[in-house]
Amino acid sequence: MASISLSKVFFGYNDNNLLDNVSFVFKDKEHVAIIGDNGCGKTTLLKLLSGELLPDSGNINKDTRVYVLNQINASDSKSGGEQQMFALMRAFESDADILLLDEPTNNLDSDAKQVFFNQLNAYPHGAVIVSHDRELLQQVDKIVELQNGKLKVYGGNYEFYLEQKQIESDNLYSKYTNTQKSIARLNNSLNIAQNTRQHHEYKQQKEIASSRRSRLEQNALKGKSIETEAKKRSIIQKKLDEQISSQKSLSEQMRNETIKIPVPNKPFYSKELVQISDLCFAYKDKPIFHNFNLSLCGGQRVHLVGKNGSGKSTLLKLIYGELKQQSGTIKTFGKIAHINQDLSNLNKNKNIIENIMTVSGCLKHDAHMIAANFGFRGDASMQKVETLSGGELLKATLAAILGGNNQPDLLILDEPTNNLEIKSISILEDALNQYRGAILLVSHDEMFVKNINIDKIVNL
Numbered sequence: 001m002a003s004i005s006l007s008k009v010f011f012g013y014n015d016n017n018l019l020d021n022v023s024f025v026f027k028d029k030e031h032v033a034i035i036g037d038n039g040c041g042k043t044t045l046l047k048l049l050s051g052e053l054l055p056d057s058g059n060i061n062k063d064t065r066v067y068v069l070n071q072i073n074a075s076d077s078k079s080g081g082e083q084q085m086f087a088l089m090r091a092f093e094s095d096a097d098i099l100l101l102d103e104p105t106n107n108l109d110s111d112a113k114q115v116f117f118n119q120l121n122a123y124p125h126g127a128v129i130v131s132h133d134r135e136l137l138q139q140v141d142k143i144v145e146l147q148n149g150k151l152k153v154y155g156g157n158y159e160f161y162l163e164q165k166q167i168e169s170d171n172l173y174s175k176y177t178n179t180q181k182s183i184a185r186l187n188n189s190l191n192i193a194q195n196t197r198q199h200h201e202y203k204q205q206k207e208i209a210s211s212r213r214s215r216l217e218q219n220a221l222k223g224k225s226i227e228t229e230a231k232k233r234s235i236i237q238k239k240l241d242e243q244i245s246s247q248k249s250l251s252e253q254m255r256n257e258t259i260k261i262p263v264p265n266k267p268f269y270s271k272e273l274v275q276i277s278d279l280c281f282a283y284k285d286k287p288i289f290h291n292f293n294l295s296l297c298g299g300q301r302v303h304l305v306g307k308n309g310s311g312k313s314t315l316l317k318l319i320y321g322e323l324k325q326q327s328g329t330i331k332t333f334g335k336i337a338h339i340n341q342d343l344s345n346l347n348k349n350k351n352i353i354e355n356i357m358t359v360s361g362c363l364k365h366d367a368h369m370i371a372a373n374f375g376f377r378g379d380a381s382m383q384k385v386e387t388l389s390g391g392e393l394l395k396a397t398l399a400a401i402l403g404g405n406n407q408p409d410l411l412i413l414d415e416p417t418n419n420l421e422i423k424s425i426s427i428l429e430d431a432l433n434q435y436r437g438a439i440l441l442v443s444h445d446e447m448f449v450k451n452i453n454i455d456k457i458v459n460l
Contacts, residue, residue: 002028002064002097002126004049009058011041011048012149018044019055020149028064028097028126033137035130036146037421038390042130043071045146046100049128064126067096071103080107081308085115092119098126105133106418109308109444132421134158134447176250179243186240190233259395259427260373261402261434268437269334269409270298274319279328281311281318288314291328294458298334298409301439303449306460312442315460316414319440334409337401341415343393345401348386352376352396355385360404370403391424398431410438417445 004026011019018041026032026049034042047053048060050068069091072083084107091099105113117139120127129140137143137158145152145161154161274296281289288311296302304312317323318330320338339345346355356367371381374395388396401408411432417425425448432439432452443449 004064004066004098004128005059005061006048007059007061009048009055009060011044011053011055017149019048021058022149022151024144024151024153026098026126026128029124030142031120031123031127031129031140032142032144033129033131033140034144034146035132035137035422037423038419040146041149042146043102046102046128046130049098050100064097066098066100067091067094068100069102069104072107081109081112084108085112088116088119092123096125098128099123101127101129101131103131103133104129105131105136105444107308107444109306110446112308113444132417132425133445134422134425135445137161172250176247179247179250182243183240183247186236186243190236190240194233259375259398259431261398261431262373262405263436264405264407266405268298268407271333272297273332273334273336273410273438274440275329275331275333276319277329279318279325279330281314281323281325289325289328296410296438296440299436299438300456301452301454302441302456302458303454304440304442304458304460310460312460313414316412316440316442320412332410335406336410336412337408338412338414339397339401339416341418343390343397343419345397346385346393349384351382351384352388352399353381355396356400356403359400361406362404366404370399373403374399390420391427394420394424394428398428402431402435407435408437410440411435413439413441413443415443415445416441417443417448 006019006022006024009019009022010017034045036042044053046068048055049062050066051060051062052068054060069087072080072087084104088104091101105116108116113133113135117136120139127140129136131137140157142156143154143158143161145154154164156164272295274294276292276294279289279292279294280287294315304315306312314323316338318325319332320336345359347358350358352371353364353367356362356370357364360367360370362370368381371377376383376396376399383392385393385396401411416428420428425445429448429451439452439454441449441452441454
């Protein structure tokens with residue numbers, strides 16, 4: 001059977017081990033998804049499997065024909081979805097033993113994604129897929145999570161993965177609770193030992209005062225008693241230190257990634273936020289909108305849907321002023337903010353606190369409170385934006401836009417989950433479900449759309 005096998009593979013950049021003594025076999029009959037946080041090494045692993053990169057140590061044996069599909073960057077002449085479908089067609093036509101696919105559903109609309117799922121399920125050979133798309137993860141045979149340089153295997157699709165993660169979470173909580181009990185018991189034992197030592201010292205002093213033994217004999221007995229009790233306390237203290245260390249490790253694994261969106265003092269704009277009348281817009285000779293009309297009111301959650309190239313992203317750019325219509329009117333009311341796909345809203349040369357102050361218009365003290373609500377406490381809040389990981393950048397962006405009292409009445413989102421790992425998508429969903437303003441969304445992530453409670457669909 002054709003396969004790609006990794007044996008004790010190490011690979012890293014500088015002091016960061018992306019793969020740390022990894023052994024695994026990718027087979028030509030299995031569809032395997034690789035998941036993990038941004039920057040953990042998923043794309044690097046694909047490059048090692050393809051031979052584009054070589055391991056620092058260990059062996060990679062490739063007894064198979066592979067076909068590599070890297071992430072697609074859309075050009076002006078074709079939409080990203082069109083490019084992606086063409087690239088996927090070539091991949092399936094290659095008949096390779098193992099396809100190496102990096103984020104294959106990026107840029108695909110719902111219909112195109114379903115076509116891809118059907119092609120993937122019918123493909124008779126193997127596939128190794130890097131993806132955060134939860135719909136796609138439902139289609140695979142196995143999920144491999146890359147974390148801290150190690151691969152952890154889950155023998156099923158995304159639903160199975162979630163079930164196993166919940167079991168792991170429950171086990172962690174149980175271990176943490178048991179550790180807390182052990183720490184309390186050992187602290188109590190240490191206190192008892194300390195009280196016993198003091199009692200013995202008092203008793204020995206009385207015995208020495210009334211004893212007829214020589215001072216040398218008395219000191220020898222006292223020293224032996226002190227040594228015995230010190231050993232007992234040392235053993236207890238060692239066990240206590242071990243439990244405290246274990247508790248710290250478990251606490252780090254259980255770290256809560258939830259964030260807190262405040263309810264602003266001011267009411268959100270409740271009337272019409274966006275009014276579009278007889279909109280006409282075209283790219284050169286390609287018409288996009290002709291006499292298009294749209295109304296969006298305060299508090300509504302609107303999902304723009306349509307095939308690739310129908311003008312969804314263009315409409316968003318027209319609303320927030322990045323593009324100008326040829327004719328017709330676009331009127332907006334209230335405060336409008338948008339979050340870019342590449343999360344470039346913040347100044348990368350400033351720290352988190354400075355960005356929160358700039359975007360939300362709050363004072364420094366309030367900025368620190370906002371940062372803390374989003375998990376940035378102490379020195380973490382003073383990190384420069386350019387140093388943040390993908391998940392941290394998302395939280396910092398949400399903190400700046402949604403963390404204060406001056407929240408937007410309308411939040412515009414264009415494919416917000418495209419470049420996010422699963423954990424960050426969950427954080428974004430949590431934030432949007434706490435936010436009480438209106439949302440205008442373009443997204444092909446059906447699970448994300450469902451989870452943020454969209455209440456109106458506009459077809460383009």
